[in-house]
Amino acid sequence: MSKSEKIPTSAVAKWVFTALVFGFVLGWVRYWIGYYILLQGIAAGLLMVWVVKRIAKEQQQFLVNIRFKMTVILFFSFMIGQAFGFGFAQPVFDPLGWLGRVWNGDTSESVFGIFSTGGVAHQAFAEGLSGGFWLFLSLFDLIFMFFFMLISMPLKTNKKRS
């Protein structure tokens, strides 16, 4: 399969849909339970790519050829899905307004991971996270997610060796 061959739109649509669904579910969970920094990113990244690879049994070579682009597309689809999942869990759909309020410190996000650690960390963050520290940890989680998505995408096989 050459690199110039056309990518089947229906297959890409399925992968994007998978990422949207993952994002939606995790956005909903993020509102009702809380944000599990690092674990959510890693688990979501690995699981999402695993499901995409399962769906793309016939298009493995396409995935190999466009692995970076596909990771970016899946990542942003996940983010959009997450915004919708979070927004629909809210009493009024307002995910962007909520982001602004967390950034301004008008509200905070319950951080499930830190909550469950107990002790000093729990006391320090018992009210949840907001502002710059929240942004830093969220970006940290997203970078990990992107990294794990990228490394779990199918790699080019070296046919000469065999």
Add this chain to the structure above:
Amino acid sequence: MINFIRIVTFIVAVVITVFSIFNIDAETELAQAHSAFRAGDMDQALRMARRANRAFSESDKKVEAYKLQAEAAMEMDWNSKAKVYLDRLLSIDAQNAGALLLRGQLNRQLGNYNLALADLDKGLMRASDNISMNKRAYYYTQRGLVYLALQDLSKASGDAIVAINLSENLPEAHDLMSKVFEQKGDIKKALDECERAYKLSIERDKLSFTTPEGRILSDRLVHLRGKYLLSK
């Protein structure tokens, strides 16, 4: 076999997720929602009150959670959602004075004056000792504002007097009185009452002029001063 293990793992994960969402200590959650509300974090207050509400089965607890949800939604300016919560609350406890008064205020803000009047009349009639004088005075001013919008100046004036008698230092009551005088064409008395309302609101909160309500009041004061000078 491996597929069976995968399915079982998946089902267990879903069960754990659902369990951790719905198996919560509702009392603690509602107490946290109240403290988030007092701290001004309306998003968390709403979220925790909704979580608690889902877990409660007793009517009185659900009523308390719905009331908090409505108050937090009103603070967020999500008035339609607040009305939905109050409708649900009143479907459980139709005689709840606090909810009737709150829905009356909400209907006034939404411009549904006849509905507002019905709720405020019923609420004020049922408001007993468990509602403070200050709160009762506040809702009399709300009803007075409805009468004012309906151009019934004598009833608006009556409610303003009752509100001032109940709570002399309530800025909203003096503001209503000022509006009544302005409608009657007595600009001097309207200005005096407005100045009193402004002074009381500053006494209550030094930064009140930074709030939307405070800005409206200070704009009105400037407007009345100009009007008074022109009328002299």
